[in-house]
Amino acid sequence: MPEHKSLKSLKTSRVSTKKRKTKSTGYFWIIAVIFLLIAVTLLVTENSKMMDLVRGDKTTEELLTAEEAQKKLTDFINEAYGQSVKGIEVMETEEKSGVYAVTTLITNTNDQTSTSTLYISKDGKFFLPDAIDMEEILQKVAEQKQAQNTPPPAAADVPKADAPKVELFTMSYCPFGNQAEDGISPVARLLGDSVEIEPHYVIYSDYRGGGEKYCLDEEDKYCSMHGIEELNQNVRELCIYKYNRSKFWDYIDAVNKDCNIQNIEECWTNPADDLGIDTGKIATCQKDEAIGMLAEEVALNKKYGITGSPALVINGVKYSGGRAPENYKLGICNAFNTQPKECSETLGEAAAASTGGCN
Template identity: 40%
Template sequence: MPRKSRLKKKVSKKSTKKIVKKRRHVKKSISFAKNKNAFVGLIVLVAIVAWFLFIPNESNISKTSNSDADAVLDLYVMSQCPYGAQAESEAIKAVERLGEDVALNIYYIVNSQGVRFNSLHGQPEVDENIRQLCIKENQPELLYDYLLCFNENYGAGESQYNSCASQVGIDTSKVDSCINDEGTELLRASEAETNKVGASSSPTIYLNKQPYAGGRSEMDFAREICSKLNYEIEGCSDIPKPVSFELIVLTSDDCTSCDTTQILSVSKQLFPGVRFRTVQADSDEGQQLIAEHQLVYLPSYIFDSKVTETSTWNTNTQIVAAFKESGSGFRLRDETTGATWFISEEKRADSYAKIGVVKGDNKPQIDFFIMSYCPYGNQAEEAIEPAYQELKNKADFKPHYVIYSNYGSGYPEFCMDEENKICSMHGIQELNQDIREACTAKYYGMDEWFSFALAMNNQCSDQNADTCWVNVAESLDLDTEQISSCEKNEGYELMSADKELGDILGVRGSPSIFVDGDKYSGSRTANGYLGSLCVAFENAPIECEGKIQEPTRQAVPSGACG
C-alpha cells in the first residue's frame, strides 16, 4: 500500500472510532495525572505569547490531512516539550470527547542532517518521536492511551515508554521492528509535514488548515472545534458557548512602547468571547478611567466583571493572580503586562533622568538587561552586537544585569550576600559572571564587553564560569587581576545599581530592552534593534540607510528568563 494511503488510514473516521472505543475499555486501568493547565500570571502570558509569535503562514499548510472528518486538528510538537505534551494531552481528550467527526494529526519538530536527526531536547526526544510514530503506524488503537500516559512524565523518556507500553498493552516487539525497519522514514515524512508549515515552536497548532489561536485546555479545544462546526455535531451538545464580555484597552498614540498586539492575542486565546474596545488616555473617557482605576502606566487592560463567569477563570484558578480587582471589574497587573510608560509627563521625565536618557540630543540610548547565562539574553546580546558595530559611539549601548532579591535558596547558592538582596536566577556563578562583565564594561568599554560576553556565551557555562573565564579573558588580552579586584571590591555596588535601575524600569526578566527609556517590543534581530535606534535619532546617520547581516547562531525559541 502506498505510504500516503497508509497514513491517511490512521486518521480516518473508522480508525478514529477504533481509538475512541479502545480508550473506553482501557482508560480505567490507567492512572492519569490531574489536569495541569496551571496558567500562572506572567508565565501564562509569556509562554503563550512566545508560541503565538511562531504561527506560520497558512499558505504553506499541508493538504494531506484526512478529508473525511468534519474538523481536523494538526499538532506540530516536540515529544519532550512540556508545552507540547500538555497541548497534546488536552487535544486528545477533546477529540475523544467530540468523537469520530474530528481527526487529530501529530507531527514532530526535528531537523535532519543526513541520516541523523537533531531535536531541541536531544537524542532521547528523537528516539521517542520514532517510538510514537511506530505505535501510530502499527497499533493506532493504543496511541491515545499511550500518549496520555507518556505525557504524565515525558522527561523520563525511554523508562516512561517502557512503563506506559506495559500499562496500555503495547506489543514492544512490533515497535522495535518498526524502529529498525521504517522508523527513520516515518520521522523523515513527519519532518516534511512540519517543514511545510514552518513549525519551529512546540506546539504549533492548526484547525482546518488555519492557524489555531485558542486556549489549550480540553474545553478550549472542544469549544473552538465546535465553533468551527457551528455546534452542529452530536459531541458539541454539552460544550458551553464562550461568555461574551468587554475588555477596554487604554493606551496613547504618544506611547511608542505600547504594543498591545500580544496581550490582546493572549486574551483572545484565554477568553474566546472577549470583545475589545480601545480608548485613548487623553480622551474624556480615558481620563475618567485613569482616575477610577488609579492608573500609573500604559497600556492598561480593563476587564468587565463577567470575566469571572468564563471557563478559563473557573477552571484555571491561578490565572486570577494576573489580575487585580479594579472599579467594577478587573484589570491585568502592570507587572504581568510589562507596562512601563508613565501616564504622567512629570513622572516620565523623572524616569528618563534617572536612567540617563536625554531627549533631543541626537544620541539614542539602548539599555539592555540580561542574565549572563539566560539563553534568551545571550541571543539578544548576539543580535545587539552587529547594531553596535554599525553605530559605535553614535548611540549609547548600556548593558545591565537582572538582579532579584530573596531568590531560590538564597545565599550562597543564588545570592552574594547573607541578606539575600543581590541574587541571580541561574545561581552564584552566573551572578559572578554578571559582575565580571560589568567590570569589563566599566574599565575597558563596549568593544571589549561584547568580545568578552559573547566569548563567555560560547566557551563557558553557569556551571564552570568561575574558573573558565580566566582563559577567555586572557585570550582577549584583558587584565584578569583588575577584573578580579573589581569583582571583589565593586561587585555589590555595581549589581545594586543595576537592580535599582531595573526596579525603576519594571524589569522582571531577561532580556528586557529599552530604547531612549521606552520599552522595546520589536523583533529580537540585529536589524530590529538597529531600526529602533535609528528611529530615535533626530537626524539619523548614514549607517541607518541600509540593513546589516544577522548573526549566525543556534535558534532559541522566543521567550524570557524570569
C-alpha cells in the same frame, strides 16, 4: 423372566450411573468456584501491590529515613562523580512532594565550592539532580502569554535624542538573553561611537528562599535566577564594561561561545586573556565593587519595571520587537533625531517579534 430382570437391572444401573455423574458434576462446579475465588483473591492482591508501587505507597521498612537518604546520596555522588568532586557536605535534608531534597555544599577538584539542592526518591533508587516546579512554570507561561497580548509601543512613542540612551538587561546565562546579546552585538559595532549600548543585569532578592546557591550577600538582596555562578559572571561583565568598554562586546561574543555556566568560574579568564583584558583588575573589581554595582542594577530594574531577561530600553521606553540585528538596528536608529549614515546599512533580515524569556 430372567431377561426382564436383566433389563430392569440394566435400567437401575443406568439411573445409578446418572446420579453419580450428576453428583460428580456438582462437586466439579464447587471446586471450580473455589479455585476461581482463590485466583481473584491473588489477582486483587497483586494488583493492589502494583498500585502501591505506582502511588509510592510502600511499607515503612522499604523507605529510607532522611539520614539514610542523605548518606546514600553522598555515597553515590562520591562514587559516580569522584573524578570531579573532591568533597560533598550535607547542609539540610527535607521531605518535598514525596522525595527528599538534600541541600549540599560541593567542593570540586579545583577547591571551588558551590551549593546545590539534589533530590533522591524515598526508596533510594532514583537520583534527581534537579526539580522543576510545574506550577511556577505554568504561572510564568501564563504571564508571558498575557504580555504577548499587550500591544508594544509604536516607534513614535520612543522619544528621540541626539544620542539615544540604550540599555540592555539580561542574565548572563539566560538563553534568551544570550540571543539578545547575539542580536545587538553587531549593532554596537556598526553604530560605534554614535550610541552607547549599556549592559545591565536582572537581579532578584530572596530568589527561591535565598541562600548561597543563588545570592551573593547574607541578606539575600542580590540573587540571580540561574545561581551564584551566573551572578558572579554578571558582576565580572559589569567590571569589564567599566574598565575595558571598547572590548566588551568582543568579550561577550567569545565568552558566550566558549564557556558555560558549569565551567564559567575557570573559563571566564580565557577570552579575557585573549583580548588583553587585565583579569587581575577584573577579579579585584568583582571582590571590591560587586555590592555597589548590584545595588545600582536593582535600582534600574525597579525604575523600568524589569522582571525578566532580556529587556531593551531605548530612551526610557521598553522596546518590543524582534531580536535579529536588523530589528535592533531599526529600533535604535529610529530614536535618533538625525540618524547616522550607518543606519542605512542592512544587517540581514528583520525577524518577527520574539517571544520567550527568563522571568
